[in-house]
Amino acid sequence: EAGVTQFPSHSVIEKGQTVTLRCDPISGHDNLYWYRRVMGKEIKFLLHFVKESKQDESGMPNNRFLAERTGGTYSTLKVQPAELEDSGVYFCASKARAQGNTIYFGEGSWLTVV
Amino acid sequence: ELKVEQNPLFLSMQEGKNYTIYCNYSTTSDRLYWYRQDPGKSLESLFVLLSNGAVKQEGRLMASLDTKARLSTLHITAAVHDLSATYFCAVALYGGGATNKLIFGTGTLLAVQP
Numbered sequence: 764e765a766g767v768t769q770f771p772s773h774s775v776i777e778k779g780q781t782v783t784l785r786c787d788p789i790s791g792h793d794n795l796y797w798y799r800r801v802m803g804k805e806i807k808f809l810l811h812f813v814k815e816s817k818q819d820e821s822g823m824p825n826n827r828f829l830a831e832r833t834g835g836t837y838s839t840l841k842v843q844p845a846e847l848e849d850s851g852v853y854f855c856a857s858k859a860r861a862q863g864n865t866i867y868f869g870e871g872s873w874l875t876v877v
Numbered sequence: 878e879l880k881v882e883q884n885p886l887f888l889s890m891q892e893g894k895n896y897t898i899y900c901n902y903s904t905t906s907d908r909l910y911w912y913r914q915d916p917g918k919s920l921e922s923l924f925v926l927l928s929n930g931a932v933k934q935e936g937r938l939m940a941s942l943d944t945k946a947r948l949s950t951l952h953i954t955a956a957v958h959d960l961s962a963t964y965f966c967a968v969a970l971y972g973g974g975a976t977n978k979l980i981f982g983t984g985t986l987l988a989v990q991p
Contacts, residue, residue, distance in 0.1 A: 766919070767919070796978075796979075798979075798981075805881075805981045805982065805983050805984075806965065806967075806979075806981040806984075807981070808978050808979060808980070811978060819978055822978075854919075854920065856920075864908065864925045864927065865922045865925055866910065866922065866979065867919075867922065868912070868919045868920035868921075868922075869919050870917070870918055870919040871919065
C-alpha cells in the first residue's frame with residue numbers, strides 16, 4: 764500500500780512567486796493534515812481536512828496560504844506570493860477516520876524562497 | 878497554549894548504553910505520539926500512547942505515558958547505530974469533535990557512536 768506522497772520534494776522559487784505543493788494521502792483516509800517546519804523551529808500544524816471540508820485551519824499563517832482538497836482526495840497547498848520566511852519543510856499527513864490512531868506522514872516538500 | 882518540551886535536544890551515546898528522552902507537556906491530553914525521522918525522510922510512527930500508565934515496547938525502544946505528570950518517556954536500551962535519528966514526541970489536541978491536531982516537541986537528535 765502506498766504511503767502519503769508529496770510533490771515536489773524540493774522547490775526553489777524567488778520571493779513573490781507562487782508555489783503549489785501537492786499531497787496524496789493514503790487511499791481511503793478521510794483526515795488530511797498539513798504541517799510545516801521552518802528553520803530552527805518546531806513542526807507546526809497548519810490545517811486539517813476531513814474529506815473535502817476544512818475542519819481546522821487555525822494554523823495557517825496568513826492569507827497568502829490557500830489549501831484545497833478537491834473531492835476529498837488529494838490536497839494542494841498554494842503559497843502566493845511567497846516570502847523568504849515561508850522557507851521550510853511542508854509535511855502532509857493522513858489518518859483513517861474510523862480505525863486506529865496512527866497518523867502517517869509524507870516525506871515533506873522542501874521549499875526554499877530566495 | 879499547549880507547550881511540549883522535549884529534552885535533551887541532542888544526545889550522543891555509545892552503543893550498548895541506555896538512555897531516556899523526556900517529553901513534558903503543559904495541558905491535558907490523553908494521546909501522545911512518538912515519531913522517528915531519518916534525514917530527508919518522513920516521520921515514522923513509533924508509538925501511540927492512549928492512556929495513563931500506557932507502556933509500549935518495540936525492540937530496543939520503550940515508551941510510557943503518565944498523564945497526571947504530563948510526562949512521556951522514550952527509553953533506549955542497549956543502543957545500536959541504527960537507532961541514530963531524530964525523535965519527536967507530539968501531543969494531540971482536540972477541537973470541534975476532530976482529533977489529532979498534533980503539537981510537536983523540538984525533537985531529539987540521537988547519535989549512537991560505535
